[in-house]
Amino acid sequence: MIIRTSAIDRLINEALIAGVDTVLNLGAGLDTRPYRMKLPASLRWVELDFPNIVELKDSTLAEYRPVCKLERVGIDLLDRPSRNKILARYGTTSKNTLVITEGVLSYFSIHDAATLASELHATPSIRFWIQDFDNAGKRRLPRGWGAKLKAAPFLFQVKDWFEFFEKYGWRSSQVITSFEESQRINRPYPLDFPFGLILRAIPKTMSQKILSLSGAVLMQRAATPSGKPLNRSENLSATSPSFTHSRANAARAPISIT
Secondary structure, three states: OOHHHHHHHHHHHHHOOOOOOOOEEOOOOOOOOHHHHOOOOOOEEEEEHHHHHHHHHHHHOOOOOOOOOEEEEEEEOEEEEHHHHHHHHHHHOOOOOOEEOOOHHOOHHHHHHHHHHHHHHEEEOEEEEEEEEEOOOOOOOOOOHHHOOOOOOOOOOOOOHHHHHHOEEEEEEEEEEEEHHHHHHOOOOOOOOHHHHHHHOOOOOHHHHHHHEEEEEEEEEOOOOOOOOHHHHOOOOOOOOHHHHHHHHHHHOOOOOO
């Protein structure tokens, strides 16, 4: 989590250098970047998440002052009509918008991810998109993970993460792998058994390549998307009930602005 947070912080700063004036943090959870990062006072930062999470943050952080213009909106991100109204509202009042979906896309079905990508691209002022990615493709989870993720399984697994989003008008501009960031901040990458044991047994160059399959990416809007949203019949899992469950449960965790 710390590695991912650090990488995304860096990508946000890159987007700000490119002139971003509005940030839409979809599924913001308990993120506190508007309080802890050095952000322009003129920046508009909008957090979107379930109403109960918004209420929790409003009450818990009432005594703290954000460094930029902060707004919160209670919404189910899979409610497309409500989501599109919000995209239209902020899209028409912004010239250069950054979208963040940290810890969100893994719980989306392939159809839901494709639809979101298309709708973001259809909003002209949305020019950048930060995602955390897992480009290992479809595979079996390590032993013991199935039980842990039963209530909130990972639904979004594609053969090539970057190729998938490029079809919908989003190309990678800057990539920070988990391995790269763990080395930069001198924090060893956490590895579960038996995966960690296997990685230590194979050549270092091979293990580094495997660890570079995840990280964070700053996507930039391309001129014309080459794909179209999937039909639900084309998707292995068209619904994402676990997304609602997992995001709602985030309200049980403590909030920290350090």
